[in-house]
Amino acid sequence: MTTQIKAGSEVVMHFSIKLEDGTAAESTKVANKPAKFVMGDGSLTKSFEDCLLGLTEGQQQSFKLAPEDAFGLSNPDNIYHLDRSKFSSDTPAEEGSIVAFAQPDGSELPGIIRSVAGDSVTVDFNHPLAGLTVEFDVEILSVN
Missing domain, CATH: 3.10.50.40 (Chitinase A; domain 3)
Known part of the structure; x- marks a missing residue:
């Protein structure tokens, strides 16, 4: 069986x-x-x-x-607009790239950079x- x-x-x-x-x-x-x-x-x-x-x-x-x-479903509350100064040459703000962001508890949360406009970077923390x-x-x- x-x-x-x-x-x-x-x-x-x-x-x-x-x-x-x-x-x-x-x-x-x-x-x-x-x-x-x-x-x-x-x-x-x-x-x-x-x-x-x-x-x-x-x-x-x-x-x-x-x-x-x-x-x-994609949750609009999981989309953030961050200042470009939060990014560096190690983690450039490039559309389509996935960046790990440190959380207060020490864990990392991946975010997908959806767009870069001037000093504003749109990061999507929804599951890809x-x-x-x-x-x-x-x-x-x-x-x-």
């Missing part, structure tokens, strides 16, 4: 996340390092976990997830895939 994925299952799988246009956003196959996690440990969102419930070892499946079920519909492809390697 094959074990089905359920709450608390330890799962090893390859996955890839693609955008609607087919662009690969992330894949464990690139480095050939499958993801290993326990269902419910917070590694994946509930929506991603719900896709996996009932799958068994060896199974491959694709799921299309709307933004609100994947990485959330927020607001996008994604395709979640999985290949289940083992279930315990």
